[in-house]
Amino acid sequence: MVTTKYMIMMTNMTTEPSAIPADEHTRIKNVCKFIEEYATAMLSAGATTSRIEHCVERISKRYDIISDLSLLPSRILLTVWDTSHRHNYSLVGHTHKNGINLQTVTELSRLSFLDIPLETACEQMKLIISTPRLNKWIVIMLTALANLSFCRLFDGDWYAMGVVFAATVIGNVYKNYMLERHWDIRFTTIVAAYISAIVGSSCFIFDFGSTPQTALGTSVLWLVPGIRFINAISDMTNGHYVVSQSRMTDAVITTICLSLGLCLALLTLNIQWK
Numbered sequence: 001m002v003t004t005k006y007m008i009m010m011t012n013m014t015t016e017p018s019a020i021p022a023d024e025h026t027r028i029k030n031v032c033k034f035i036e037e038y039a040t041a042m043l044s045a046g047a048t049t050s051r052i053e054h055c056v057e058r059i060s061k062r063y064d065i066i067s068d069l070s071l072l073p074s075r076i077l078l079t080v081w082d083t084s085h086r087h088n089y090s091l092v093g094h095t096h097k098n099g100i101n102l103q104t105v106t107e108l109s110r111l112s113f114l115d116i117p118l119e120t121a122c123e124q125m126k127l128i129i130s131t132p133r134l135n136k137w138i139v140i141m142l143t144a145l146a147n148l149s150f151c152r153l154f155d156g157d158w159y160a161m162g163v164v165f166a167a168t169v170i171g172n173v174y175k176n177y178m179l180e181r182h183w184d185i186r187f188t189t190i191v192a193a194y195i196s197a198i199v200g201s202s203c204f205i206f207d208f209g210s211t212p213q214t215a216l217g218t219s220v221l222w223l224v225p226g227i228r229f230i231n232a233i234s235d236m237t238n239g240h241y242v243v244s245q246s247r248m249t250d251a252v253i254t255t256i257c258l259s260l261g262l263c264l265a266l267l268t269l270n271i272q273w274k
Contacts, residue, residue: 032080032089040093046100049240055112073246144168151218159209167219171196193261223258225251
């Protein structure tokens with residue numbers, strides 16, 4: 001009696017997977033690959049964990065599958081099920097060090113709302129990922145204007161604002177030069193902060209303007225990793241403590257590096273901060 005029951009159970013186990021059509025297996029596999037590439041691109045571009053989860057949930061509902069997504073600092077773990085829970089497909093995705101790109105995050109988020117076939121969605125995603133970044137000179141000038149505004153916000157005069165603008169442009173040019181040659185990001189931050197602080201100390205050296213402290217203090221603010229700090233807090237409130245801790249640590253290290261560059265500039269010029 002026990003043997004008969006065991007044989008019946010074995011028969012059910014061997015025949016059940018074969019009931020899944022081959023095209024259904026292929027569909028689930030393709031959807032899993034799409035979501036893996038999508039979530040990896042979002043995480044690499046600097047999206048928060050909550051945004052990634054919401055976008056993946058919308059995509060899963062659209063293509064009639066159930067997804068289980070785990071986010072880690074440098075990779076994602078994804079398992080996709082069919083609605084009957086009879087078949088699944090799993091993938092591990094690794095992030096790319098492409099830097100934060102909020103334009104990519106925005107376009108990929110919009111993609112999750114579109115009701116389009118999977119093949120079209122894959123083409124749209126590849127197009128978004130391959131879109132070139134904004135011209136670096138436009139970014140440099142906009143960054144300099146933003147840092148100039150910070151100087152004015154802290155009551156910097158026109159001399160200080162001009163010095164901060166020049167310090168931001170020169171420091172950013174050197175930073176891009178080193179990153180294009182794959183220098184270490186921490187050393188690059190130290191050097192960029194040092195150069196910006198040297199230029200920002202012009203008001204001290206040449207004794208013009210009434211707010212030299214403001215010029216020097218705000219000359220390195222463009223290096224502060226504000227987005228990473230914000231993302232770390234957002235991830236923490238969303239319960240993704242591992243990703244949050246990783247992003248917070250990365251942001252703190254960057255802040256320490258820019259502070260070190262500023263201190264080296266003060267020591268080099270023997271400026272006594274008052």
